[in-house]
Amino acid sequence: MKIIDSVATLLAWKQSLFQGASAHSPVDQPLVFVPTMGSLHLGHTALIQQARKLAGSSGKVVVSIFVNPLQFDQQDDYDHYPRDLAKDISLLKKLGVDVLFIPDQKSFPPKNTLIELKKLNHGPQSLARPGHLTGVCTIIMKFFVIISPTDVFFGEKDYEQLLVIRGMVRDYELPIHIHAVATVREPSGLAYSSRNQRLSHDSRTKKAPLIFQVLRKAKDMWQEHQIPSSELIEYVTGQLNNHHSMCCQYVVILSGDDLTTIEKPVSGETILFVSVCLEGVYLIDHIKLTSQETKPLT
Ligand code: PAF
Numbered sequence: 465m466k467i468i469d470s471v472a473t474l475l476a477w478k479q480s481l482f483q484g485a486s487a488h489s490p491v492d493q494p495l496v497f498v499p500t501m502g503s504l505h506l507g508h509t510a511l512i513q514q515a516r517k518l519a520g521s522s523g524k525v526v527v528s529i530f531v532n533p534l535q536f537d538q539q540d541d542y543d544h545y546p547r548d549l550a551k552d553i554s555l556l557k558k559l560g561v562d563v564l565f566i567p568d569q570k571s572f573p574p575k576n577t578l579i580e581l582k583k584l585n586h587g588p589q590s591l592a593r594p595g596h597l598t599g600v601c602t603i604i605m606k607f608f609v610i611i612s613p614t615d616v617f618f619g620e621k622d623y624e625q626l627l628v629i630r631g632m633v634r635d636y637e638l639p640i641h642i643h644a645v646a647t648v649r650e651p652s653g654l655a656y657s658s659r660n661q662r663l664s665h666d667s668r669t670k671k672a673p674l675i676f677q678v679l680r681k682a683k684d685m686w687q688e689h690q691i692p693s694s695e696l697i698e699y700v701t702g703q704l705n706n707h708h709s710m711c712c713q714y715v716v717i718l719s720g721d722d723l724t725t726i727e728k729p730v731s732g733e734t735i736l737f738v739s740v741c742l743e744g745v746y747l748i749d750h751i752k753l754t755s756q757e758t759k760p761l762t
Contacts, residue, residue, distance in 0.1 A: 468566070500528060501545065502548070511617040512556070586723060619644070662745045
């Protein structure tokens with residue numbers, strides 16, 4: 465695995481792919497990209513494994529590690545974001561990644577131009593974390609321009625991010641396929657997140673798993689009793705706020721297509737989104753209320 469820490473070297477590597485092209489290794493092979501902020505967990509592993517599978521033996525997989533300062537609305541959250549580069553590098557080697565791109569923390573973020581959201585700027589993350597998705601889109605666009613991947617993998621856990629990036633790719637007519645990978649969960653049901661490491665053992669194993677338990681119960685209630693959104697939101701908020709030092713930042717039921725509010729069961733994709741604060745750490749999760757499938761917990 466090559467470790468590249470400058471844009472110039474990354475561009476030179478890309479150039480070398482073209483020069484090395486032959487009848488046996490044509491340049492139209494997939495160049496698959498997985499952007500991350502490091503501190504990798506099994507959710508990232510799932511993305512990278514699928515990226516490797518898609519790239520095959522002749523395509524290339526590029527993973528980036530960059531804790532993007534533009535997408536943090538609180539300095540403290542940025543400062544405390546978990547980082548473990550040595551562990552990440554050893555995992556990425558095992559997963560057969562071709563290039564690890566680690567741009568410079570200070571010089572990489574664009575200084576003057578940002579990608580602002582015109583629509584889809586009313587989702588729960590946009591409202592709870594002003595500027596967050598602008599920061600994500602801006603840095604992702606910069607990666608897309610430099611790497612020019614054919615395919616990019618994102619986790620479905622950050623559903624709103626995925627929707628916004630898909631919109632950006634459509635808007636700018638980028639020749640990139642965006643692939644979504646289902647949320648990977650700890651055996652307790654807690655969605656994997658780098659932020660889970662900031663929780664105490666007790667919170668991680670006993671308190672945080674309640675989030676997905678409540679989401680599953682809410683899905684059953686929605687499907688079996690067709691209760692209105694407002695009652696379901698009240699139920700979920702009550703269950704989470706009443707337990708174990710947790711506090712809901714938001715609980716909303718929205719269309720999975722355009723993040724507009726859904727009042728009562730409808731035919732399209734309907735998603736219950738939550739963000740819960742536990743020990744000062746914000747944990748986000750969601751459940752598709754309308755889909756039949758919810759994987760059993762192991
Ligand atoms: O999902 C993340 O880890 C980040 O938002 C991303 C996509 C790597 C952009 O910094």
